[in-house]
Amino acid sequence: MLQKSKHLLLSFVATNQFHPSFAGFLVNPFWLCRRALYHKLGEYAPHLLGRTLDFGCGTGPYRALLTSATEYIGLEYDSPENRMYKRADIYYNGETIPLDDASIDSVLSTQTLEHVPNPDRIVSEWARILRPEGHLLLTMPFMWPEHEMPYDFQRYTTNGLRNILEKNGFEILSQERLLCDCRAPAQLFLAWLYDILKFGTQRPSVQLLLAAFLCAPVSLAATALSKITPQNTNTYMDNMVLAKRMRT
Template sequence: MASFLAPRCDVQGLDRYLIRRAILCALLSQRDRLRGTLLDVGCGQMPYRSILTGPDGQVTGYLGLDFAVNPIHDNQPDLCWENGRIPLADASVDSALCTEVLEHCPDPDAVLSEVARVLRPGGCLLFSVPFLWPLHEVPYDHYRYTPFALRRHLTKAGFGSIQIQAMGGWDASLAQMLGLWVRRRPMGRLRRALLSLLVYPLYRWLVQADGRAAVEFTESQMLTGLWGTAVKPGKQKSEPPSMQQAAAE
């Protein structure tokens, strides 16, 4: 979990540093909006649970939802997707998290509609999706989203107040490709070690340069990934029910 909560820009992490840093920064910037009972959609091993339920977080109940139980994971989900539905009552959670999940959903509209259904009015969804990333979890890697398609899916599901931002632009994209190439392209261990050391200074410079450049969704813009927030329309109540009530069908 340390690589999720404290990503390091070193030669071993050139392939994953940028994306994990971007997701962590997004979470920390929106932590005050994720409150009450939170549903972690496609939770995996729930790497961000501790920072959302810790002393600086506003989450009082954490429900992990996955699409199937993975016996190799140390942390098992609290809930599993059942017959195309989230096994929760309508308007039963206060906020939701969906990081690097929607690209694996054959029917993202169905998933987002279910998230909107179980969210209370005024509840916030924080999401992220990759754009520049290799095939992964094959054959369950279905999509790469543009900001325009992502907004359309969220709107169709009933969300409003949609804000979408880039994880990185041109410089981050080149850094990402260099990192993926040097750490994941098939090659011998010695060659990988030498190339990683050679690439590392340029990688760091690109990461720093990207942080100084604003990213707008215009023609020919390059992206590493996207993150954002969306809200279920309506006013959120100040006293959310307990997690036990949320889990009641």
């Protein structure tokens, strides 16, 4: 019975890292931003049709949201670590995506563009492999601590993202700012706490205790306050953009 309970707890923790339920605030220090991101991706992902490339797929946490895709292709940068720990179908050299021109119907990229040193090149590659009027769904942090160092290179404002997409042949269909309220500074505080307390190096049991007794109250309080405090679109966590490849 104890072993089964432990297994259920670990499964709950793993599921709530990228697919946060309401109860996920108890185990995930990043619950505020991850829950908002997951819900919005759920709204926009059905726009991605046909043969879909998940650029920077990691372990494919959002694959199940691609309900309109007929084929899923996960892509990662080619490195020994990525080949060992990621779940990619193809790997690329950081410059050229190994797919033919106009061979993809849709592209998904979640929280990845900040990790490439050549964003213009990558966006032009997305345009190259997309068929005309194919869709791109892109998310990227606006405010977030440096992470996955030394592979963290930039952040973009809404205008910055619009500029890099439009000059590479995309038309913006929709653009949203996520967590434009008091949850944004609350999440930044929790990210600071995560680093200061070195969550990632703690034993799993210690991580759970820290998340439940330190992070969860902040997440709940910020969520409650967000219902009664004003929004501020200048202070937000993430950008989400749905765009289409323009015909040339």
